[in-house]
Amino acid sequence: MMRFLAPFSLAALLVCGQVSGQTWTVGNTTLTETDLVTGVQLPWELLWGPDDFLWCTTRPGDVLRIDPATGSYTTVLSLNVMNNGNGEPGLLGMAMHPDWETTPKVYLVYCTGSGWNGEERLSAFDWNGTSLVNEEVLLTLGAGGIHNGSRLLVLPDQTLLMTAGDLGTSSNAPNLNSLQGKILRLNLDGSIPADNPFPDSYVYTYGNRNTQGLALGPNGLIYASEHGQNSDDEFNIVTPGGHYGWPDVQGFCNTIGEQDFCANNDVVEPLKAWTPCVAVNGIEYYNHPAIPEWQNSVLMAVLGGLSASYERLSVLHMSEDGTAIASEDQFFASFNQRVRDVAVNPYTGAVYVAFNGVSYPGSGPNLIKQFANEAYSSIETPAPTTPSLRCFPNPAVDQIRVEYAAAQPTGHWEIIGFNGERVASGRVTSSAWDVDLSSFSSGSYFLRVTNGTSTTTRTFQMQ
Ligand SMILES: [Ca+2]
Ligand SMILES: [Ca+2]
Numbered sequence: 001m002m003r004f005l006a007p008f009s010l011a012a013l014l015v016c017g018q019v020s021g022q023t024w025t026v027g028n029t030t031l032t033e034t035d036l037v038t039g040v041q042l043p044w045e046l047l048w049g050p051d052d053f054l055w056c057t058t059r060p061g062d063v064l065r066i067d068p069a070t071g072s073y074t075t076v077l078s079l080n081v082m083n084n085g086n087g088e089p090g091l092l093g094m095a096m097h098p099d100w101e102t103t104p105k106v107y108l109v110y111c112t113g114s115g116w117n118g119e120e121r122l123s124a125f126d127w128n129g130t131s132l133v134n135e136e137v138l139l140t141l142g143a144g145g146i147h148n149g150s151r152l153l154v155l156p157d158q159t160l161l162m163t164a165g166d167l168g169t170s171s172n173a174p175n176l177n178s179l180q181g182k183i184l185r186l187n188l189d190g191s192i193p194a195d196n197p198f199p200d201s202y203v204y205t206y207g208n209r210n211t212q213g214l215a216l217g218p219n220g221l222i223y224a225s226e227h228g229q230n231s232d233d234e235f236n237i238v239t240p241g242g243h244y245g246w247p248d249v250q251g252f253c254n255t256i257g258e259q260d261f262c263a264n265n266d267v268v269e270p271l272k273a274w275t276p277c278v279a280v281n282g283i284e285y286y287n288h289p290a291i292p293e294w295q296n297s298v299l300m301a302v303l304g305g306l307s308a309s310y311e312r313l314s315v316l317h318m319s320e321d322g323t324a325i326a327s328e329d330q331f332f333a334s335f336n337q338r339v340r341d342v343a344v345n346p347y348t349g350a351v352y353v354a355f356n357g358v359s360y361p362g363s364g365p366n367l368i369k370q371f372a373n374e375a376y377s378s379i380e381t382p383a384p385t386t387p388s389l390r391c392f393p394n395p396a397v398d399q400i401r402v403e404y405a406a407a408q409p410t411g412h413w414e415i416i417g418f419n420g421e422r423v424a425s426g427r428v429t430s431s432a433w434d435v436d437l438s439s440f441s442s443g444s445y446f447l448r449v450t451n452g453t454s455t456t457t458r459t460f461q462m463q
Pocket of ligand 2: 232250
């Protein structure tokens with residue numbers, strides 16, 4: 001079946017930030033694009049939380065709790081991370097305790113230390129209603145300039161998977177005495193599960209290079225995406241005790257040397273491999289009726305590789321039992337933006353996508369977009385509890401009106417170009433004000449209003 005993806009402009013109808021200017025056609029479904037949050041440095045993990053907020057880690061060390069209805073967010077934790085999140089290390093994966101009502105814990109992986117050597121920590125924090133507190137370090141690994149993993153995923157049996165990269169030393173991966181180049185499995189208190197495949201070991205799979213996608217699929221399947229070196233990015237099914245081949249086997253067992261190694265080592269082959277590498281990243285299983293064309297598929301963020309040629313959201317249509325990829329569709333390549341992660345709104349079926357700018361290891365513009373089928377009627381998303389922000393007209397010519405509906409309209413506002421330069425700012429003293437744009441050049445800007453710990457952003461265009 002052919003699938004079409006055709007953007008067209010709705011600029012005349014826009015309210016700033018609510019719709020960014022495009023709709024996308026997916027079969028018989030129309031997705032409306034919204035810039036939910038803009039100006040965030042390197043959103044890395046996107047997660048729909050058990051509190052019905054969208055949670056996000058940023059590689060420079062912040063945890064954001066985003067109101068999905070308004071895009072307003074609060075920074076609930078700021079960590080000191082290695083090299084301020086420049087390069088590959090920083091704050092990475094996140095997961096929530098499955099018994100959130102009684103045990104509101106958030107699990108985070110981050111790299112800390114100076115220079116390019118340090119420590120990677122898996123820590124649990126308590127959510128106290130406003131911030132993350134009481135860090136408990138559950139596990140420490142090495143951290144380096146490259147290949148730090150790390151995604152987290154809580155399994156239905158209340159254990160936690162953590163992907164650990166090989167730190168650029170490929171011999172780590174097959175070495176069962178190293179925690180690098182693995183997928184690890186822990187109890188939620190940090191102890192080793194009694195039924196792990198290797199006695200008294202966190203190791204769940206080995207021979208992994210740098211796995212940066214994990215998701216639960218149907219029928220108890222666990223999916224993983226893994227970066228290859230130059231060839232053979234992989235999409236795998238996670239099998240306890242499995243050897244995934246690195247560095248002796250890349251992708252399928254399809255060379256003479258690989259076939260011998262695979263026969264002797266019972267190597268698990270991927271469901272699909274991509275050559276040259278496209279830099280596969282965060283994954284999420286999608287089965288929501290809001291986008292019927294994407295049901296029973298895995299949405300996979302693709303960074304595009306060092307050559308910045310393959311950026312997209314891949315839709316991997318799975319076979320009925322989930323054990324094979326039937327076909328791949330590609331979306332949003334026209335943004336030419338590194339796609340880092342994806343999350344799904346369980347009420348509306350809307351998809352949130354984290355973009356990481358145009359070049360490795362991450363530059364502006366960074367933003368979180370929502371793609372929603374507005375024709376789908378669903379259970380309402382819970383009412384927003386945080387301020388709403390509008391700016392209009394969009395596109396703007398010489399002036400823009402800002403409306404900020406907050407209980408206390410205080411704080412400050414900024415307008416920032418997509419190159420990161422702040423071009424205007426001021427104090428918030430009322431719920432509406434005008435900004436003179438007559439000296440602005442044309443292009444994309446974002447408006448950021450900060451009120452206490454709450455930040456709200458909107459994008460607008462200057463003609
Ligand atoms: Ca492999
Ligand atoms: Ca191969």
